[in-house]
Amino acid sequence: MDLIIRDKIKQVKKGDQTAYEDVVMFFQDKIFQHCYRMLGNKHEAEDIAQEAFIRAYVNIHSYDENRKFSTWLYRIATNLTIDRIRKRKPDYYLDAEVKGTDGLDMYSQLATNDRLPEEEVQGMELQNQIESEILSLPPKYRSIIMLRYLEEFSLQEISDILDIPLGTVKTRIHRGREALRKKLRHV
Amino acid sequence: MNCDKEAVKLMHQHLDGDLTKEEEMQLKIHLEGCDSCQKHFHELKRSITLLKSVEQVKAPENFTKDIMQKLPTEKKQVKYMRWFKMHPIISAAAIFFILMFSGLFTAWEQDSQLTVSKQEGLIIEGDTVIVPEGVTVKDDLVVKNGNLKIDGTVEGDVTLINGEIIDEKETTIDGEVLLASAGDINGEFKEVDQLFDWILYHLNNFFKSIFSWSE
Structure with a gap:
């Protein structure tokens, strides 16, 4: 291809x-x-x-x-x-x-007296919930997490795409995974 | 092993495929003995699995078509410029030819005055050059932009550019000149009255001069 x-x-x-x-x-x-x-x-x-x-x-x-x-x-x-x-x-x-x-x-x-965000999340389907958690990641982690796990680029390729050093990609992907873990822990 | 720092770091390195066999063993042994790390590791792996499970979205219909319509149509100038950049030798040749021909054309247009090669005994009347009776021209004779009348004799070559040879006795038949009835030309006679001929004539002279140089 x-x-x-x-x-x-x-x-x-x-x-x-x-x-x-x-x-x-x-x-x-x-x-x-x-x-x-x-x-x-x-x-x-x-x-x-x-x-x-x-x-x-x-x-x-x-x-x-x-x-x-x-x-x-x-x-x-x-x-x-x-x-x-x-x-x-x-x-x-x-x-x-x-x-x-x-x-x-x-x-x-x-909105003030409506349901709390947590309750809102509970009402969503699993798919939507994951999607909204991804969106709540800071963009610099989100882009890397997406490129790595949804588009399946290697870390080196991600470093080329974002024009940042490989070491920075690794630090960010570690932090991104930790952030995601905390968000998805209770799903 | 420090759980928060070392173990978690190893977990991430494991997920990036950056661990040596030794480090893998260290991590494995630690996980077997540490429940909180085991949980942490499991949560990490699970969040990745969840992440990968999100639905793939597709581009809207007509997405490609819309883009193709929005693409700028290339300006012709840009196209030509790029072509020139990609073919430098051809471009250089083209520029050379343009300059050469424009030079020739301007030379052709400037040359509208009557000029005669310097020879003694010639008479010029208006735009006619006359070789009077009894005069013998020993060298080559060149007449530009004028007519030529030969009553005498020319021993060299005669070249007539943009002009006609005039014969008093009107022995011209069908536009052809009967040289015999005019004066005598002992050398070659050449008549040039077309631009193309003129160019050929110049090229001819050019090559002749080259060969005479090399001789």
Whole structure:
């Protein structure tokens, strides 16, 4: 498969846009899934995954053919998701006025007497529960845990994708596993 | 063995496949004797199993199609630039030819003045060059952008560029010039009136000069 992708990328570099269609087809589910796990929202995931493929196409000439294309593509996608997570934080300031409410701030949107988060979690199916626990991991652990266990990259490949030293990957995956263990212990 | 530090560290190294056989044994022996570590290790493994059990999500329908429609159509300029970058030798050759031909064309267009090679005894009337009767031109004769009338004799070669040879006695038949009825040309006669001929003529001269150099 790597060889076929390599061939297709060569054609894309020569200006053959249709060859890129096969590349997208091959990676679409993986990249979409990665974005979804990072963002926890299908609409955002679709947006970012599309953006990742388009960026990869536009910058295809900066891709070094001696390296794995998947690594490069995942790096683009991961950076975009992390950017998106950073950008959306200001949307959740509690002091911000809620649009169209004439003076109500976000505090008014907080549920008070409803069920506690723990109870909420108990009501969910196991699948959803695991998914929400993954999403509650800090992004820098989440990306590594996802790449290692859902997309099954080696630690070295993860170090290439995230452009961080192998030692840092190991430290983060240890902490990520510990965090996940604490979250999933009672499931 | 310290449970919190050493044992947990070994567990993670085990999960990353980084343990030597010796260390594996150490961990195994410790786990057999330590319930809390055994529990910790079990929880770690279980959380990974749970993690892997999440459903695989698929990209929405038409995902690829949407992307293909959003891809920028390449500007032609970009395409050409890339092509030039990928074929430097061909590009260099193309640029060379463009320069060479543009040089030739400009030279061709600037050359619209009447010029005659310097010989004694020639008469110039307007755009006509006359070799009068009784005059003998000993060298080659070149006339550019003008007509030539030969009443006398030319011993060298005659080259006529962009002009015609005029024969007073009007012995021209079907546009062809009967040289015999004009004056005498003892050398070669050449008439050049097309751009292509002109280029050939230049190339010819160029090669001739090369060969005369090497001789």
